[in-house]
Amino acid sequence: MTRSPLEVLLIFLRLGCTSFGGPVAHIGYFRAEFVQRRNWVPEGSFADLVALCQFMPGPASSQLGMSLGLLRAGPLGMLAAWIGFTLPSALAMLAFAYGVEAIGDVSNAAWLKGLKLVAVAVVAQAVWAMAQPRTGPPSRHPRGRRCRADAVDAQRAGQIAAIVLGAIVGFAVLPRPDPATAPEHLPLGMRLHRGVALAALLLFVALLLLLPPLAAVTGSQTLRLIEAFYRAGSLVFGGGHVVLPLLQAAVVPSGWVSNDAFLAGYGAAQAMPGPLFTFAAYLGAVMQPAPNGWLGALVAIFAPSFLLFAGLIPFWDTLRRRQGAQAMLRGVNAAVVGVLLAALYTPVWTAGVHTSAGFGLGLAAFLSLTMWDVSPWIVVIAGALVAAGLGALGVLL
16 A cells, blocks of 8 residues: 655655665665564565666665655655655765865865775775675776867776676676576566656666767756766666766866865765765765856756666566576676776775875775774774874874
């Protein structure tokens, strides 16, 4: 029976304020809340929803929340779940953006260097964790405005090509799962008309293909901003860390956001509850060309998830049983690990690690996250404070 979207909004608003730890932790919070405590969905159906959200590009934990909201209160429940889970961290990142702007030039601030070193540790942890279950069997500065644009386009094209190639290799080479050991797929209980789904998928593809030439022809900075963040939300598989290289390629080489401001925001995002994808709101706010501020943050929030989710729901029960689709997804996940590994070196490592003291602080942050299981928000705050203290003592980072 369909329930009130307000109920969904209030529950997800609380989760958006308290769910620290990234996508994997968010899934744990959702399971405890909606399977064990509230009994919204049985265990098997919850597992199938997780599989669906991992299959689609975009923020997996946000999409899982959207699916639970849709299951509970229909389309308005889906919207309520997304708003409730996203709003707290988006507002916090917007406040951080305004704070950095008010302080002024922070490029040499010790606490900023601490945040950049924490970013190194966080991305290294993401590469380490993602390489374990996802790769499967082993297979293995220009000058001038036009040159800069060419370099940005080449970087973006390389990342997209890696993801597409991963899907092709996965389909052609990786072994298919054994049907005898495949888990039983339970019905999800969510129904949308196939005509609506096809319209959503067509709109998703049309925006992905038409936004780049439209932005180029009109020269509109607003359209360029929408296109950059739409593309990032459309091509990212896995957790929020994977969006780092796509967003960096969109906003740093183009000069919209400095590399220092980019990494500072990425480090600060680790201390926020809710989805890491709200890092996009920070980027939209700190950009130099308009739209920026709160309007830029609003424009930068990802939209493709809504279209993809609505488009795939009616076909998911059939698609998830196809072994070829599962093999393609494993290939994409392997390619994503490579893309993220490249981002670990540049811009994250090259911008953050310059001295032995900086390397030591970054290593301590990495060990805290991986070996000692310290919460990311604690590591972020501690990293900034320790860096500030070392800076006051004259230690170069």
